[in-house]
Amino acid sequence: MFLWPLAASVAASFTRDGALTLANYETVRRLYAVDVAYTVGVAAAGTALTFAVAIPACGWLRARAFGPVEFLLKVPLFVPFVVVGHALRVFMSPYVPGFSSSWGGIAVALAWKHLGLAVLLLLGAFRSVDESYLEAARNFGAGTGRVTRDVLVPMAASSLAVSGILIFSSMLASFSIPLMMGRGGGPQMLMIDVYYRFGQHGDFATASALGVVAYLLAMGAALVYVRRLTAGRHA
Amino acid sequence: MPDVRVSGPAPGLGRLVGRAATLAIAAFVVAGPLASLVVWSLAERWTAGSPWPQRFGLRYWARMASGDFLEPLRTGLMVATMVTVLALILALPLGYALARLAFPGRTVVLLVFLLPQAFPQLPVFASATREFYRWGLAGTVPGVVLVHLVGALVFAVWTMTAVFRAIAPELEEAAWNLGASTTRAFLGIALPLAVPGIVASALLVFLYSLDEFTGTLLVGAPFVTTLPVYMYTASVGYELQIASVTALVLMVPGAVLLLLLERFLRAEYLAFFGQV
Numbered sequence: 001m002f003l004w005p006l007a008a009s010v011a012a013s014f015t016r017d018g019a020l021t022l023a024n025y026e027t028v029r030r031l032y033a034v035d036v037a038y039t040v041g042v043a044a045a046g047t048a049l050t051f052a053v054a055i056p057a058c059g060w061l062r063a064r065a066f067g068p069v070e071f072l073l074k075v076p077l078f079v080p081f082v083v084v085g086h087a088l089r090v091f092m093s094p095y096v097p098g099f100s101s102s103w104g105g106i107a108v109a110l111a112w113k114h115l116g117l118a119v120l121l122l123l124g125a126f127r128s129v130d131e132s133y134l135e136a137a138r139n140f141g142a143g144t145g146r147v148t149r150d151v152l153v154p155m156a157a158s159s160l161a162v163s164g165i166l167i168f169s170s171m172l173a174s175f176s177i178p179l180m181m182g183r184g185g186g187p188q189m190l191m192i193d194v195y196y197r198f199g200q201h202g203d204f205a206t207a208s209a210l211g212v213v214a215y216l217l218a219m220g221a222a223l224v225y226v227r228r229l230t231a232g233r234h235a
Numbered sequence: 236m237p238d239v240r241v242s243g244p245a246p247g248l249g250r251l252v253g254r255a256a257t258l259a260i261a262a263f264v265v266a267g268p269l270a271s272l273v274v275w276s277l278a279e280r281w282t283a284g285s286p287w288p289q290r291f292g293l294r295y296w297a298r299m300a301s302g303d304f305l306e307p308l309r310t311g312l313m314v315a316t317m318v319t320v321l322a323l324i325l326a327l328p329l330g331y332a333l334a335r336l337a338f339p340g341r342t343v344v345l346l347v348f349l350l351p352q353a354f355p356q357l358p359v360f361a362s363a364t365r366e367f368y369r370w371g372l373a374g375t376v377p378g379v380v381l382v383h384l385v386g387a388l389v390f391a392v393w394t395m396t397a398v399f400r401a402i403a404p405e406l407e408e409a410a411w412n413l414g415a416s417t418t419r420a421f422l423g424i425a426l427p428l429a430v431p432g433i434v435a436s437a438l439l440v441f442l443y444s445l446d447e448f449t450g451t452l453l454v455g456a457p458f459v460t461t462l463p464v465y466m467y468t469a470s471v472g473y474e475l476q477i478a479s480v481t482a483l484v485l486m487v488p489g490a491v492l493l494l495l496l497e498r499f500l501r502a503e504y505l506a507f508f509g510q511v
Binding site: 082 | 250254257258261262264265266267268269271272275281342346347349350351352353354355356357358359360361362363364365366385446448449453463466467470475478479482485486489490492493
């Protein structure tokens, strides 16, 4: 159900009018090179913003368990993507007109949605760091900020990297949030391009080539899943 | 869960202020956008440039009783019910097999059920839509159910595998030793023990289907409309109030699930997240 359409889209990306060709990728390069860069940029900014909030928050929560804040930060996990897009659009638009459809607005909305996942993953990683390291740092006079920066983050580095890759890939592939945030002028997110290329131009071949570019960019996430799976088999 | 000991600065006024300030920031960041949905859903008149709506009212909530809102709600519930039933029928035996049997290709099967999570879905759904046109499934409820099943099975198979893994195999072995057949041991021992996990899995799948947007938009258009698609259409038409009402309604099942999971099913749910 998933593999077959996946294979069909990869195959279609290399054919045009029944012949094997790279012409679709040429179209992608000509029309969408800017959008590819834009998408990577927005996803990177969104991921950075997510961590900029999640790391201090989780460091703070690691030092003192405080249920209400932890609960609030996990709420975005349970809010559907479409709702997030709309909520942030109406939240921002009366006060900062035009911001919601800009790259900054999309990055903020993506960061908001992924905050829940980031907190879930990071707090788990931070809590598995042994308390004795934290006590040692505190005995030398380190505050929560120092402990987070110099002990928790380095010791949870691999978990941080994994969550970063997962969140980045998810942002690259996001469709409903940018769609709900509205279409400003200028570059678009990749998935929006795929949608319009397919839905309005009926150009499945180019849409598929764009899709393949997205698959490749999201390969990091796929590799993370594969490694976890093979590691789990031996455990 | 490793041993978690929590220590912090000595209690005092500063600590209290720190907690209150953090709570306030978190509440603004997380609840702010959600609260603005409530404001918008009640705003009968809000002209550009004004920081606050000029007139509040329940007019847009009253529109919920109309057919153009109830119809997508009904369609969505019907689709979600079918998706949940089908996903469980498929995931129960599959999850059991993945948890208990070490058959060749087990890792590959697990991987196949992770791919939809790892890869961008939209181009794949676009491709599926094209295939569905050929079979007359595009724009039909069965087509939407099929496209929902792709994502739903990821949730269902992984939670069911985790659930069956958590049940000690010795219990079934004991039943075999007493002469029960494999089927009988499964139906009499493993299945009843798995009921809380099955409920959790069903809730997750039901919620996923109710909120699914991308696949429904592509495959269902133009005849099958669920609430997320209805909300998108309203928002594109600048009916922001209607979209806000719909958004609030769409959050209800998620909120219920959040509370249920916090209270009853937390461990299984987190185990699932830990595995993925």
